[in-house]
Amino acid sequence: MNKRVLVTEPIIPSVIDTLKEHFEVEVGERGTYNDEQALIDAIPEYDALLPMLSNPVTVDVINAGKNLKIIANHAVGYNNIDVEAAHRQNVHVANTPGVLSDSCAEFTMALMLAVGRRLYEAQRHLQDGNFDGWDPLGFLGMELQGSRLGIIGMGRIGQAVARRARALGMEILYHNRSRLAADIEDPLSAEYCEEVADLARRADVLTLHCPLTEETTHLIDNRILSIMGEDTILINTARGPVVDEAALAEALHEGKIGGAGIDVFEKEPEVHPRLKTAPRCLLTPHIASASHKTREAIGMLAANAIIGILQGASPSDIPNLIEP
Ligand code: GLV
Numbered sequence: 001m002n003k004r005v006l007v008t009e010p011i012i013p014s015v016i017d018t019l020k021e022h023f024e025v026e027v028g029e030r031g032t033y034n035d036e037q038a039l040i041d042a043i044p045e046y047d048a049l050l051p052m053l054s055n056p057v058t059v060d061v062i063n064a065g066k067n068l069k070i071i072a073n074h075a076v077g078y079n080n081i082d083v084e085a086a087h088r089q090n091v092h093v094a095n096t097p098g099v100l101s102d103s104c105a106e107f108t109m110a111l112m113l114a115v116g117r118r119l120y121e122a123q124r125h126l127q128d129g130n131f132d133g134w135d136p137l138g139f140l141g142m143e144l145q146g147s148r149l150g151i152i153g154m155g156r157i158g159q160a161v162a163r164r165a166r167a168l169g170m171e172i173l174y175h176n177r178s179r180l181a182a183d184i185e186d187p188l189s190a191e192y193c194e195e196v197a198d199l200a201r202r203a204d205v206l207t208l209h210c211p212l213t214e215e216t217t218h219l220i221d222n223r224i225l226s227i228m229g230e231d232t233i234l235i236n237t238a239r240g241p242v243v244d245e246a247a248l249a250e251a252l253h254e255g256k257i258g259g260a261g262i263d264v265f266e267k268e269p270e271v272h273p274r275l276k277t278a279p280r281c282l283l284t285p286h287i288a289s290a291s292h293k294t295r296e297a298i299g300m301l302a303a304n305a306i307i308g309i310l311q312g313a314s315p316s317d318i319p320n321l322i323e324p
């Protein structure tokens with residue numbers, strides 16, 4: 001019997017075609033499997049699951065998957081999957097490291113530049129018919145050249161951001177679970193900060209690239225926002241719950257920080273209403289990896305892990321499996 005794969009939403013067609021060369025493939029309707037019960041009901045029929053980061057792959061979903069061999073997330077972050085529960089059931093879990101680092105880093109720079117130079121406010125000003133000629137005091141913003149960038153989470157994405165920021169003349173400070181080796185730190189002239197508070201105090205721009213874990217939930221809270229300077233910009237392209245969204249909204253409304261560029265939210269697709277109306281804040285709908293090239297690479301990496309496992313390859317030959 002043909003093995004069966006559930007792809008929970010339409011993704012780049014070439015990826016679906018690749019899976020169809022080997023398996024029976026079902027593609028869910030967008031949004032259907034954001035519901036845990038829908039996944040529990042569907043999963044017993046499938047040998048492999050290719051979920052989106054918006055699908056809750058909980059212990060109950062995994063336990064219902066009696067034929068399930070692999071869950072290959074269409075994302076690098078995998079906080080939507082109960083990895084321990086999967087490993088207890090001998091189900092492999094894969095993510096997509098590496099392929100989206102450049103896309104995410106480019107997008108992070110785009111947010112930094114856009115918030116720093118107030119692009120969206122400036123466009124609205126012009127569209128609203130308020131452009132009354134060159135203004136020596138109009139739209140004064142932050143130059144990245146010579147500014148200090150604080151990076152929280154110095155994995156592949158954090159390092160890709162650091163390289164781009166160096167090219168723009170920024171100084172690099174970073175916080176990470178562990179300090180990086182000198183051969184990574186030295187070319188970036190990156191200075192390690194053991195305390196997030198220290199980074200928040202010194203950075204002109206603070207950008208988040210850590211995974212969402214218990215330790216990083218609300219890492220950026222009222223205390224850290226109060227330590228940041230009134231000109232400091234916060235960028236989040238990691239996961240929404242790393243930031244206390246209500247506290248961020250108030251900090252912006254009260255002018256406690258300089259601005260924010262936010263691509264990820266605590267309860268997607270909801271966005272805190274006070275954040276939507278906050279000044280000096282650019283909000284985007286979780287699109288940091290959304291280039292055609294990268295979304296295809298993400299899909300192919302997930303698909304190849306499924307093909308490998310269902311065709312009996314040795315797990316050690318599949319580079320993107322998460323270790324038990
Ligand atoms: C996107 O947010 C990802 O984790 O790939």
Ligand code: GLV
Pocket residue numbers: 076096097098099101154155156157158209
């Ligand atoms: C993502 O690829 C990371 O490890 O930072």
